[in-house]
Amino acid sequence: xxxxxxxxxxxxLGLAASGVVRAADRPGFLRDGTxxxxxxxxxxxxxxxxxxxxSALDGFDIDLARALARYWHVAARFxxxxxxxxxxxxxxxxxxxxxxxxxxxxxxxKLFDAVPYLESSxxxxxxxxxxxxxxxxxxxxxxxxxxxxxxxxxxIETINKDLVARNLPPIVIQxxxxxxxxxxxxxxGRTRNFLSxxxxxxxxxxxxxDRVRVIFTPRMPDYEELAIYLRKEGxxxxxxxxxxxxxxxxxxxxxxxxxxxVGASARNALGVTTSRRRFDMPVFxxxxxxxxxxxxxLMTLVIALxxxxxxxxxxxxxxxxxxxPRSLWHPFLSLYVGVFRGAPTLxxxxxxxxxxxxxxxxxxxxxxxxxxxxxICLSINESAYQVEINRAALxxxxxxxMAGGEALGMTTGQIYRHVIFPQALRVAxxxxxxxxxSLLKTTSLASVISLQELLFVTQTQVARSFQFTEYxxxxxxxxxxMVFVFxxxxxxxxxxxxxxxxxGGGAHDA
Amino acid sequence: xxxxxxxxxxxxxxxxxxxxxxxDFLALDRISIDIARGEKIVVLxxxxxxxxxxxxxxxxxxxxxxxxxxxxxxxxxxxTGLTELRGAVGMVFQNYNLFPHLTVLENCTLAPRLxxxxxxxxxxxxxxxxxxxxxxxxxxxxxxxxxxxxxxxxVAIARALCMAPDxxxxxxxxxALDPEAIKDVIGIIDTLAERGITIxxxxxxxxxxxxxxxxxxxxxxxxxxxTAPPDRFFTAPGTERAKQFLAQLIHHE
Numbered sequence: 178x179x180x181x182x183x184x185x186x187x188x189x190l191g192l193a194a195s196g197v198v199r200a201a202d203r204p205g206f207l208r209d210g211t212x213x214x215x216x217x218x219x220x221x222x223x224x225x226x227x228x229x230x231x232s233a234l235d236g237f238d239i240d241l242a243r244a245l246a247r248y249w250h251v252a253a254r255f256x257x258x259x260x261x262x263x264x265x266x267x268x269x270x271x272x273x274x275x276x277x278x279x280x281x282x283x284x285x286x287k288l289f290d291a292v293p294y295l296e297s298s299x300x301x302x303x304x305x306x307x308x309x310x311x312x313x314x315x316x317x318x319x320x321x322x323x324x325x326x327x328x329x330x331x332x333i334e335t336i337n338k339d340l341v342a343r344n345l346p347p348i349v350i351q352x353x354x355x356x357x358x359x360x361x362x363x364x365x366g367r368t369r370n371f372l373s374x375x376x377x378x379x380x381x382x383x384x385x386x387d388r389v390r391v392i393f394t395p396r397m398p399d400y401e402e403l404a405i406y407l408r409k410e411g412x413x414x415x416x417x418x419x420x421x422x423x424x425x426x427x428x429x430x431x432x433x434x435x436x437x438x439v440g441a442s443a444r445n446a447l448g449v450t451t452s453r454r455r456f457d458m459p460v461f462x463x464x465x466x467x468x469x470x471x472x473x474x475l476m477t478l479v480i481a482l483x484x485x486x487x488x489x490x491x492x493x494x495x496x497x498x499x500x501x502p503r504s505l506w507h508p509f510l511s512l513y514v515g516v517f518r519g520a521p522t523l524x525x526x527x528x529x530x531x532x533x534x535x536x537x538x539x540x541x542x543x544x545x546x547x548x549x550x551x552x553i554c555l556s557i558n559e560s561a562y563q564v565e566i567n568r569a570a571l572x573x574x575x576x577x578x579m580a581g582g583e584a585l586g587m588t589t590g591q592i593y594r595h596v597i598f599p600q601a602l603r604v605a606x607x608x609x610x611x612x613x614x615s616l617l618k619t620t621s622l623a624s625v626i627s628l629q630e631l632l633f634v635t636q637t638q639v640a641r642s643f644q645f646t647e648y649x650x651x652x653x654x655x656x657x658x659m660v661f662v663f664x665x666x667x668x669x670x671x672x673x674x675x676x677x678x679x680x681g682g683g684a685h686d687a
Numbered sequence: 688x689x690x691x692x693x694x695x696x697x698x699x700x701x702x703x704x705x706x707x708x709x710x711d712f713l714a715l716d717r718i719s720i721d722i723a724r725g726e727k728i729v730v731l732x733x734x735x736x737x738x739x740x741x742x743x744x745x746x747x748x749x750x751x752x753x754x755x756x757x758x759x760x761x762x763x764x765x766x767t768g769l770t771e772l773r774g775a776v777g778m779v780f781q782n783y784n785l786f787p788h789l790t791v792l793e794n795c796t797l798a799p800r801l802x803x804x805x806x807x808x809x810x811x812x813x814x815x816x817x818x819x820x821x822x823x824x825x826x827x828x829x830x831x832x833x834x835x836x837x838x839x840x841x842v843a844i845a846r847a848l849c850m851a852p853d854x855x856x857x858x859x860x861x862x863a864l865d866p867e868a869i870k871d872v873i874g875i876i877d878t879l880a881e882r883g884i885t886i887x888x889x890x891x892x893x894x895x896x897x898x899x900x901x902x903x904x905x906x907x908x909x910x911x912x913x914t915a916p917p918d919r920f921f922t923a924p925g926t927e928r929a930k931q932f933l934a935q936l937i938h939h940e
Contacts, residue, residue: 581784585798586773
C-alpha cells in the first residue's frame with residue numbers, strides 16, 4: 178500500500194514538472210471546459226475594445242485571461258458588460274472570474290475571493306501647469322473628479338471628515354460613469370484634479386501628453402493592487418493563486434507588463450508633448466462609415482422594432498379588457514400599466530438583468546443574453562404606454578360601428594378585424610410612431626447591461642481613443658438619420674388615410 | 688291573436704309577452720303581436736317609449752329577457768345563430784353606421800363576403816345592382832364621408848339589401864336628414880315595400896306612416912298601447928294616450 182501511494186506521488190510530481198496541469202489542480206469552475214471572464218472593456222490598457230471591431234477585445238487583462246486559459250488547457254470566453262454589472266454577474270454564475278482592472282479591496286473580499294496580479298498606485302492628476310503636492314490637505318476646497326461605481330468617493334469622504342475636523346474645507350467630489358469622462362473634465366477645465374490609477378494613465382500618456390501631470394501619489398492601502406475576483410467556493414482561490422504564480426515564474430506576467438506599458442518603468446512616461454486638433458474630420462468620417470457604428474445602429478433599430486412590435490401585441494388585449502365593462506381583471510391590468518409606466522426604464526433594465534437571476538436561477542444561463550433581457554424589458558415597458566394609446570384609439574370609434582357590423586351578421590371578431598381596428602389604427606398611428614421614435618432613443622439605456630447598441634459602441638470607441646467630439650458626432654448623425662426616416666414614414670402613412678378627409682373622399686373616383 | 692295564444696309559425700314575426708329590462712328599468716313591457724309576411728309596420732310613440740329597443744330585440748342586438756320571440760317559425764333565444772338571424776332580419780340606423788374606411792361598394796360587399804363567404808365578383812355585381820336601385824351607383828367608388836346624408840342612408844339601405852333579408856328594421860331612418868333627402872329615402876322604402884319585404888319602421892314622419900303602413904303600432908313607456916290601420920289611428924285613435932300624442936304633434940307642426 179505505501180508503495181502504491183509513493184508511486185502516485187512521484188507520478189503527480191512528474192506531471193507537474195513537465196508543465197501539464199492535472200485535472201485535480203484545475204479550479205472547479207472549469208468543469209464545462211471554458212474559462213468565462215466578465216470584463217468591462219472601457220479601461221485601457223487593462224481591458225478595452227481595440228479598433229473599430231466590437232469583438233476585438235484587447236489589453237493586459239484579456240491577455241492574462243487567455244494565458245490562464247492556456248495554462249489550464251481550456252478555452253477562454255469573455256462576457257463584456259458595464260462595471261456595475263460585473264459583480265452581480267459573477268455572483269449569478271454568468272462568469273467564472275472578473276478580470277477588469279479591479280482593485281483588491283477588503284470590502285469586496287468579504288463577498289468574493291481576490292487574487293492579486295499587478296501592482297498599481299492611485300494618482301491625483303491635474304492640468305499640465307499644476308505644481309506637485311504632498312498631501313490631500315493641498316486639495317482642500319478643490320474639485321476632484323473620479324469614476325462612479327468605484328470606492329474612490331467613499332475613501333475621499335473619510336479624508337474629508339479629517340479635513341473638516343481640522344477646519345479645512347472638504348474636497349468637492351464629482352463622479353462620472355466612465356474613466357474617459359473623468360479625464361475629459363480636467364481637459365475641459367471644469368475640474369482641477371482627478372483621481373485615477375497609474376496603470377491607466379501610462380496608457381493615456383500618448384493622447385494626453387503634457388496637458389496633464391501627476392501631482393500627488395497618495396498612500397492608499399486599498400488601492401495598490403489589481404486583483405482577479407472569483408466566487409468563494411472550495412479550493413478555487415488556491416488553484417488560481419498557483420496559476421498566477423506559475424505565470425509569474427515563467428515570465429508571462431513580466432512580458433505582459435512590458436507589452437502594455439504598465440510596469441514600474443512606465444511611471445516616467447507622462448509628459449510627452451503631442452498636439453491634437455479640435456475636431457478630427459477623418460476620425461469622424463471613419464467612425465461614421467465603420468462597421469462597428471453600422472452594427473451598433475442596426476442593433477438599436479432591431480431592438481426598438483422588436484420591442485415595439487411585442488409591445489403592441491401585449492397592449493392590444495389589455496386595452497380591449499380595460500375598455501370593456503369592469504371585471505376582475507381591471508385592478509391587475511391597471512397595476513401592470515401603472516408599475517411599468519411609473520418605474521424608470523433604466524431601473525427596469527438593471528432589475529431584469531441583475532436582480533431577476535437572484536430570484537430565478539434560470540436567468541443566470543447564457544441564453545439569457547443582454548438582447549433578450551432588453552427585449553423583454555422594453556416590450557413590457559413600452560406596452561404600458563401603448564395600452565393608453567390603444568384605449569384612446571378604440572374609444573374614438575363610434576359605438577354605432579359595432580352595431581352596424583352586428584346588424585349585418587358579422588361576428589365580434591370579424592367586426593374588430595375589418596371594422597374597428599382599421600379605423601382605430603388611423604387614430605393610434607401618429608402617437609404610436611411618436612412612441613417608437615422615443616423608444617428608439619430609449620434603447621441607448623441598454624448600454625448599461627452591455628447590449629452592443631449605438632451608444633455602447635460610441636462609449637467603447639471614446640474610451641479607447643479619447644476623441645469625444647468625433648465619436649459623439651457620429652452617433653448623433655446615426656440617431657438623427659433614423660429618427661428623420663421614421664418621421665418621414667409617419668407623414669407618408671397619414672396621407673394614405675384618404676377616407677378620413679372630405680377632400681380625399683373622391684380620390685378613388687379619378 | 689291574444690297574449691295567451693301560442694305564437695304563430697306562419698307569421699313573419701310572432702311575439703308573446705316579450706319584456707326587456709335595463710337593470711331595474713322596464714324598457715319593454717309584455718309585448719305581444721303577430722306581423723305577417725310582407726306587412727309594413729310603422730312604430731310610433733313619444734321619445735323614450737321603447738320603440739328603438741323594440742325593433743332592436745327583433746334581430747337580437749338587444750336580447751329580450753322574457754317572453755317568446757318567433758321569427759319565421761323559429762324561436763329566437765340565446766341558442767339562436769346570430770349570423771342566420773341577422774341575415775334574415777336586416778337593419779338600417781338613424782346615423783347610417785356606414786364603415787367610413789371602406790368605399791360605398793366595399794360597405795355593401797364586406798358582410799356578404801365575410802358572413803356568406805360569397806365570391807367577390809358575385810357580391811360586387813349584386814351590390815352594384817342594389818346601388819343602382821337606390822340611385823347611387825355612380826358613387827360606388829367613393830368613401831362615405833364624400834356623400835350627403837341622404838346618399839349615405841341610401842348606401843345603408845343597399846348594404847342591408849345585399850344580405851337579402853326577409854325583414855328590414857328601420858330605426859328612424861329619416862331623422863338625421865333634410866326634407867329633400869327625406870323624400871328620397873321614403874321613396875326607396877316605398878319601392879322595397881312593393882317588392883314584398885317585411886318592413887318595420889320607427890319614425891316621426893307621419894305622412895310617411897300614413898302612406899306606407901299597413902298597421903301602426905303605438906307605444907308608450909314600454910307598452911304596446913294600440914295597433915291599428917293608419918287611417919283609423921290618425922283619424923280616430925282608440926286610446927287617450929294616442930290622442931294626446933297626436934294632438935301634441937299637430938300642435939308642433
